[in-house]
Amino acid sequence: MDDDLDDGAFDDGAPDGIGDDAESGRTRLEAELREAAAILDPVPAELRRLAVEAYALHDLDAKIAELTFDSLVDAIPVRGAVDVPRMLTFHAGGLTVDVEVTSHGIMGQLLPPQSASVEVLDGPRAGAALTADDMGRFTSGARPTGPFALRLRAGGEVVVTEWTRA
Template sequence: MDDMDDMDDMDGTGHAGGGDGVPGGDAFDDEEFDHGSLEEELREAAAILDPVPAELRQLAVEAYALHDLDARIAELTFDSLVDAIPVRGAVDVPRMLTFHSGGLTVDVEVTAHGLMGQLLPPQPASIEVLAGPRAGAALTADDMGRFASDAAPVGPFALRLRTGGEVVVTEWLRA
């Protein structure tokens, strides 16, 4: 082999190899690389090393199943944990929440003993308390828009209201 052929085999670092800086290697060809098998191997490794808890998987499935495409989202506009001025010495104060969606306002008071609320303008409605994997508690708002539940929500929760032909879902909150 002559000196010019030896120079062609050098990668610029004094090592024999391809032009990619890897001794003895060819340039990495992304088109020939099988991304599908790499993704599958990574999924298998994650499933073994850091599996998704069954409860979280169930919550995700049920949250997706509860998704109403026609439902309007009631936006949280007041939360006493964030917006209210704390009262010195007050203990076990209820959490006050206000949601708005279009012309509907939902006021909710959450305590350790349950929740109660009112729809404004006052109107009858069926209400579900959505709370993760448990079946939602069914409530009914009377003609004055008032509703109550003896069970306090635990963990993330939302309310789904059905007023006439309209469905409104509140934002999810942590109790």
């Protein structure tokens, strides 16, 4: 008989102390099945390319919020100020997004105030998922390390800010 069947990989969680082994056995089995599928039936490169391109278009009808104020460009610097937060304002139609970027993260507010889901985009992977409260306020404890944008979903509408550097 196969040794894998005897090592508890398919244990049903009975009270014999092998429950943790069952989870690791399932994880190991899943990894082996994924590896076998990748070898025996790999995703064609053309299909993978088309999937990536299709995903890139999933927010094609999103409104673009234009950067209308950047404290690095538009504000008068204060002599002696250290670790000054960067203030950004974006506009899209009747929506204003005010963002403050500090060494501690991001704080923002939507005007007019409304609840929304907010996603911090900082690369090809999905970013931090945030929620704006009823007053339109949202925060993230992580500061973007490079270029970033915000994707807002409120009232069935999608708004994406212009990309800017943190």
